[in-house]
Amino acid sequence: MNYRSRKKAFVLLADGTQFFGKSIGIEGSAFGEICFNTGMTGYQEIFTDPSYFGQLMVTTNVHIGNYGVIEDEAQSKHISIAGLICKDFSFNYSRPKAEDSLYNYLEKNKIVTVADVDTRALVNYIREHGAMNAVISTEIDQKERLLKELSEAPPMQGLELSSKVSTKEAYTVGNPDAEIKIAALDLGIKANILHNMVDRGFYLKVFPYDTSFETMKTFNPDGYFISNGPGDPEPLKSAQEVAKKDNRRK
16 A cells, blocks of 8 residues: 555635545545535445535545445436545455446546545534535635635525436336336436336336426326435426326326
8 A cells, every 4th residue: 555645625614614634636626515424335326326416525434435436336427426525535445346446436527525524523513503515625725715716606505406417318217018107207316216116116217307297298107206306496397397296196
């Protein structure tokens, strides 16, 4: 294991509070609403979950990266988080079937990551003061400029983000001869949701976020499914329209 010299980095919250750490080697700044996840495993699933699109993720589990990454464990085609904050980042991994290291995965996607942060203190602060925007950066001498940019960043509330993560074209999943057909509206759907439905004998057609109810009806489904996703669903008129319909099975 080779020693890595790493730059200082920090987490700067919108109220001016700072938490210091070190960069894993991906330099720059990343803005977004700060949030945390308490999962003991599944970091790749978390990072690729469309529900976290544009957010800065704090992982409360101490060790991140220790078992590498596998393509099949991704919940979408891209990493959704804007940046990562963790305690101990492992550049090496021990899982034999891992396809790559988490570092290479994050570097390829240009995901700024700050490690060696007191994540326990940070999560406690978020719990006490509520969700807020933040920036993580290796530019620790640019606090005033970053604070100004941070003040201009839009809050998560009211943002329509489903258009950023939804499929562009409708597609089907499962056995076409299945007894139950489901029309799914993709507002940021996870791969595991689809896998579980297929395992239970469903055949699904997944539609883009702005698909009308009339279009979804042409699939002649037995039921409708509206996925979760990032941002605020209030602006999505098409989603509201579907939600008001009777989802009774035919």
